[in-house]
Amino acid sequence: MLAAIEAGGTKFVLAVGHASGAIAARHEIPTRTPEETLAEAASWIQSQGPVAAIGIAAFGPAQLDRNAADWGHILGTPKPGWTHCDIAGYFANRFEIPVGFDTDVNGAALGEYRLGAGRMTGGMAYITVGTGIGGGIIVNGEIVHGVSHPEMGHFYPRREASDRAFAGVCPYHGDCLEGLASGPAILARWGRNLSDLPDDHEAHGLVAGYLAQLCHTLFAFCAVECIVMGGGVMKTPGLLERVHASAQSLDNRYLPGGARHQIVSPKLGNDAGIVGALRLANASRNLSP
Amino acid sequence: MLAAIEAGGTKFVLAVGHASGAIAARHEIPTRTPEETLAEAASWIQSQGPVAAIGIAAFGPAQLDRNAADWGHILGTPKPGWTHCDIAGYFANRFEIPVGFDTDVNGAALGEYRLGAGRMTGGMAYITVGTGIGGGIIVNGEIVHGVSHPEMGHFYPRREASDRAFAGVCPYHGDCLEGLASGPAILARWGRNLSDLPDDHEAHGLVAGYLAQLCHTLFAFCAVECIVMGGGVMKTPGLLERVHASAQSLDNRYLPGGARHQIVSPKLGNDAGIVGALRLANASRNLSP
Ligand SMILES: Nc1ncnc2c1ncn2[C@@H]1O[C@H](COP(=O)(O)OP(=O)(O)O)[C@@H](O)[C@H]1O
Ligand SMILES: Nc1ncnc2c1ncn2[C@@H]1O[C@H](COP(=O)(O)OP(=O)(O)O)[C@@H](O)[C@H]1O
Numbered sequence: 001m002l003a004a005i006e007a008g009g010t011k012f013v014l015a016v017g018h019a020s021g022a023i024a025a026r027h028e029i030p031t032r033t034p035e036e037t038l039a040e041a042a043s044w045i046q047s048q049g050p051v052a053a054i055g056i057a058a059f060g061p062a063q064l065d066r067n068a069a070d071w072g073h074i075l076g077t078p079k080p081g082w083t084h085c086d087i088a089g090y091f092a093n094r095f096e097i098p099v100g101f102d103t104d105v106n107g108a109a110l111g112e113y114r115l116g117a118g119r120m121t122g123g124m125a126y127i128t129v130g131t132g133i134g135g136g137i138i139v140n141g142e143i144v145h146g147v148s149h150p151e152m153g154h155f156y157p158r159r160e161a162s163d164r165a166f167a168g169v170c171p172y173h174g175d176c177l178e179g180l181a182s183g184p185a186i187l188a189r190w191g192r193n194l195s196d197l198p199d200d201h202e203a204h205g206l207v208a209g210y211l212a213q214l215c216h217t218l219f220a221f222c223a224v225e226c227i228v229m230g231g232g233v234m235k236t237p238g239l240l241e242r243v244h245a246s247a248q249s250l251d252n253r254y255l256p257g258g259a260r261h262q263i264v265s266p267k268l269g270n271d272a273g274i275v276g277a278l279r280l281a282n283a284s285r286n287l288s289p
Numbered sequence: 290m291l292a293a294i295e296a297g298g299t300k301f302v303l304a305v306g307h308a309s310g311a312i313a314a315r316h317e318i319p320t321r322t323p324e325e326t327l328a329e330a331a332s333w334i335q336s337q338g339p340v341a342a343i344g345i346a347a348f349g350p351a352q353l354d355r356n357a358a359d360w361g362h363i364l365g366t367p368k369p370g371w372t373h374c375d376i377a378g379y380f381a382n383r384f385e386i387p388v389g390f391d392t393d394v395n396g397a398a399l400g401e402y403r404l405g406a407g408r409m410t411g412g413m414a415y416i417t418v419g420t421g422i423g424g425g426i427i428v429n430g431e432i433v434h435g436v437s438h439p440e441m442g443h444f445y446p447r448r449e450a451s452d453r454a455f456a457g458v459c460p461y462h463g464d465c466l467e468g469l470a471s472g473p474a475i476l477a478r479w480g481r482n483l484s485d486l487p488d489d490h491e492a493h494g495l496v497a498g499y500l501a502q503l504c505h506t507l508f509a510f511c512a513v514e515c516i517v518m519g520g521g522v523m524k525t526p527g528l529l530e531r532v533h534a535s536a537q538s539l540d541n542r543y544l545p546g547g548a549r550h551q552i553v554s555p556k557l558g559n560d561a562g563i564v565g566a567l568r569l570a571n572a573s574r575n576l577s578p
């Protein structure tokens with residue numbers, strides 16, 4: 001049996017299950033202080049019987065470099081008490097088994113790639129459009145890591161000619177993608193969620209166009225075949241179709257492989273992250289401790 | 290001994306050498322019809338004594354998918370006679386040894402990553418800014434491949450507020466990056482190469498700003514540590530420094546790992562592609578034929 005933890009800012013999802021993605025038991029707990037939350041998570045896992053490895057998909061920023069002294073730690077975060085929390089070390093010490101560790105969105109990307117919408121594709125990106133905009137990329141069958149993890153929400157899409165006034169809500173960049181098309185950006189600008197605005201409201205086209213630039217740029221840079229788009233904002237009826245149409249028109253049939261490009265919804269739904277964490281657990285068994 | 294071919298639109302660079310990047314002999318021939326060019330390349334290689342594998346870094350578009358029936362072929366190209374040319378197959382049949390095959394820019398990226406400016410970095414992109422704008426990305430130690438190869442020159446950077454009139458020269462997209470900042474775009478717009486325009490000419494800031502958006506987006510999407518920028522346009526004095534400053538200001542100290550970001554010139558100079566082809570040859574020895 002493998003254990004999986006999806007460590008979020010408001011709740012921790014816990015599970016035990018198998019590398020196949022099959023979940024044997026599942027449990028959620030609210031996120032409080034690190035001490036309380038990690039102890040409760042550990043007890044629940046322990047109550048499920050012996051496990052061979054633990055996979056953790058955590059909110060970021062997080063230290064993913066296995067050679068760094070602070071591997072497996074949460075880095076500087078506004079969440080009180082969590083900065084420098086050694087989340088991977090806590091479980092490694094307590095259980096003395098291999099621990100896999102990555103970001104929540106990388107975990108979800110891995111889940112969708114191995115067992116969801118990205119199966120059998122030549123590269124996949126998973127994007128979530130919610131409170132923030134972020135994602136993970138799978139290339140050559142592996143999660144993209146570098147000096148850190150991708151932060152895809154913070155590039156600067158080209159503004160529409162009719163839409164240059166809104167300053168955007170990103171505290172770092174103003175009108176980066178997250179500053180223009182995240183849930184809070186939409187709310188700040190138009191006073192409602194995108195699904196609560198009439199079908200012919202300009203917001204639909206603008207948000208779709210900015211998200212389409214993310215997709216087009218991902219196709220151009222990483223040659224991924226499939227982009228999986230989840231998160232609260234993507235629940236807006238028709239949005240996925242608009243993004244797809246707009247990305248195609250940006251490409252103008254230029255990119256090689258473009259006929260195979262897909263923009264789709266997550267197949268694992270809310271389970272992408274926890275299933276990905278099971279895969280992280282499984283993969284950690286082949287890593288040196 | 291390994292053989293390497295950098296197959297360009299105007300010339301083929303040939304070499305024999307070692308996986309270390311050491312070149313024992315080197316030769317250039319002009320690109321003519323496939324029949325003439327490939328035959329001359331093969332004879333020269335044969336004249337150098339026995340080789341264990343051949344690496345080819347070819348102009349694109351090219352079929353890189355080893356499972357495709359047309360693996361190793363040039364795809365649709367305006368170069369007369371070369372469309373569907375089975376360049377990898379030609380050498381595989383003639384020499385009956387393993388053949389590695391990738392694009393010219395992916396070859397250059399691999400060369401710089403293993404033996405040049407990208408050594409020991411946590412991910413690297415190689416960009417060339419010349420007649421076109423293109424490049425290759427190395428993530429997790431491997432060349433990024435997907436449904437095809439990256440085409441980084443064709444995303445849409447945000448236009449400067451003072452610079453929205455020029456329509457750009459890309460036949461597919463108008464003012465994509467290549468349409469705005471390639472050598473021909475600069476020439477079409479300002480009548481000269483960038484290095485021949487005065488230091489205080491607006492072109493320097495505009496071109497640097499657009500190229501900086503490419504760099505910033507690459508850092509954000511792929512978390513690469515190092516971006517190596519070559520090609521004719523990058524010979525402009527001061528341009529690399531301007532791109533670097535502009536990319537830093539776009540990031541505004543947001544990206545995790547940003548303190549380690551580098552934007553640098555190629556270390557292997559004109560040898561990046563041929564050295565990369567030696568590495569492709571070496572790597573092909575571990576692949577199934
Ligand atoms: N049905 C919906 N339609 C449009 N937007 C929604 C919908 N549900 C939630 N949102 C937006 O998505 C955001 C929450 O995103 P979600 O992905 O659920 O959470 P988080 O990003 O915090 O993990 C909210 O800010 C809200 O504006
Ligand atoms: N010293 C230079 N300064 C600025 N631009 C240059 C310089 N040399 C060449 N260029 C530009 O670079 C382009 C050629 O790029 P290059 O990388 O040498 O070739 P290619 O891209 O065809 O392989 C030309 O279009 C020219 O405009």
Ligand SMILES: [Zn+2]
Nearest residue numbers: 154170173176
């Ligand atoms: Zn931002």
Ligand SMILES: [Zn+2]
Nearest residue numbers: 443459462465
């Ligand atoms: Zn273009």
